[in-house]
Amino acid sequence: MLKELLKKLLEAYGPAGNEGPVREILRKEVEGFADEVKVDALGNLIVVRKAAGAGPRVLLAAHMDEIGVIATHIDEKGFVRFSNIGGVSPYVLLGQRVVFENGTVGTFGTEKLDDIKDLKLAKMFIDIGATDEKSAREKVSVGDIAGFQRDARVDGGGRIIAKSLDDRSGCAVLVQVLKELKGRDIPNQVYVVFSVQEELGTRGAKTAAYGVNPDIGIAVDVTGTGDTPEAHPMAVSLGKGPAIKVKDSSVIAHPRVRQLMVETAKEKGIPYQLEVLERGGTDTGPIHLTREGVPSGAISIPTRYLHTPSEMADIDDIENAVKLIVALLEKPLGEKVL
Ligand code: CO
Ligand code: ZN
Numbered sequence: 001m002l003k004e005l006l007k008k009l010l011e012a013y014g015p016a017g018n019e020g021p022v023r024e025i026l027r028k029e030v031e032g033f034a035d036e037v038k039v040d041a042l043g044n045l046i047v048v049r050k051a052a053g054a055g056p057r058v059l060l061a062a063h064m065d066e067i068g069v070i071a072t073h074i075d076e077k078g079f080v081r082f083s084n085i086g087g088v089s090p091y092v093l094l095g096q097r098v099v100f101e102n103g104t105v106g107t108f109g110t111e112k113l114d115d116i117k118d119l120k121l122a123k124m125f126i127d128i129g130a131t132d133e134k135s136a137r138e139k140v141s142v143g144d145i146a147g148f149q150r151d152a153r154v155d156g157g158g159r160i161i162a163k164s165l166d167d168r169s170g171c172a173v174l175v176q177v178l179k180e181l182k183g184r185d186i187p188n189q190v191y192v193v194f195s196v197q198e199e200l201g202t203r204g205a206k207t208a209a210y211g212v213n214p215d216i217g218i219a220v221d222v223t224g225t226g227d228t229p230e231a232h233p234m235a236v237s238l239g240k241g242p243a244i245k246v247k248d249s250s251v252i253a254h255p256r257v258r259q260l261m262v263e264t265a266k267e268k269g270i271p272y273q274l275e276v277l278e279r280g281g282t283d284t285g286p287i288h289l290t291r292e293g294v295p296s297g298a299i300s301i302p303t304r305y306l307h308t309p310s311e312m313a314d315i316d317d318i319e320n321a322v323k324l325i326v327a328l329l330e331k332p333l334g335e336k337v338l
Pocket of ligand 1: 166199
């Protein structure tokens with residue numbers, strides 16, 4: 001079940017600003033597991049799961065968008081110049097395919113280079129197979145956005161290889177959490193925010209958090225690992241449990257929120273790791289700075305090869321993230337606990 005949902009979400013088209021197809025999948029998945037479902041002005045999907053009484057408001061966030069490229073110019077031969085949507089390396093693009101929302105597929109070419117170190121997005125173009133400008137313009141317009149085209153490998157043992165594990169894995173975790181809460185009496189009002197435009201600077205989470213006005217915020221996103229050959233040292237590995245965030249470039253997790261996650265993992269025998277991400281942020285950034293401040297933390301899925309069409313994660317870490325969040329929600333996450 002979780003694997004099927006993952007495959008659907010991982011293969012969906014949804015670069016930042018164009019999250020519609022992902023939102024529709026999620027909207028259908030949460031049907032029957034929510035008391036209220038709404039979409040705000042920026043496109044965030046907000047799913048409310050009420051408690052029996054008036055419990056604390058817990059915001060859980062995962063971002064729907066993925067990185068991509070945006071068409072900036074079409075030349076007389078039909079080649080499409082582009083810019084990046086989020087953190088896209090030119091080296092990663094070589095040899096890859098991207099797909100536009102209308103299904104048009106393109107591959108990448110580059111101008112002649114004397115040295116591969118000179119490779120820059122500005123020297124590259126998308127080749128959609130057009131024969132001239134007119135036929136190119138029939139398929140792609142300036143401003144159209146494309147994302148990686150890749151199938152998701154979810155059945156190769158415990159390891160998943162796919163594009164956009166960042167952050168469809170987090171979306172799948174939160175759908176599964178909502179499903180497991182069905183019929184359960186919990187002391188918290190749960191606001192699941194499937195956010196937009198995280199890859200462009202955590203934009204969706206900012207307005208959604210203001211609207212929800214939560215007592216506590218938790219983002220679910222991916223983090224890097226240090227478990228590959230000659231990797232930059234990082235105490236996170238695939239398969240050793242979800243990572244409880246201590247710090248990234250956007251936030252120092254609230255010490256009590258972090259502690260609560262660690263205590264809960266220990267109580268339930270759920271494996272966990274501690275995450276210090278030296279570069280990169282998450283939706284926790286804007287959430288903890290909302291209004292007068294919100295005690296916030298994050299649970300991260302350890303992922304290799306981030307921002308490539310072949311990211312890798314371990315299904316056990318995803319399943320254990322679900323368990324940890326469900327266990328957290330069994331406690332009243334309001335002022336008394338914090
Ligand atoms: Co990302
Ligand atoms: Zn992310």
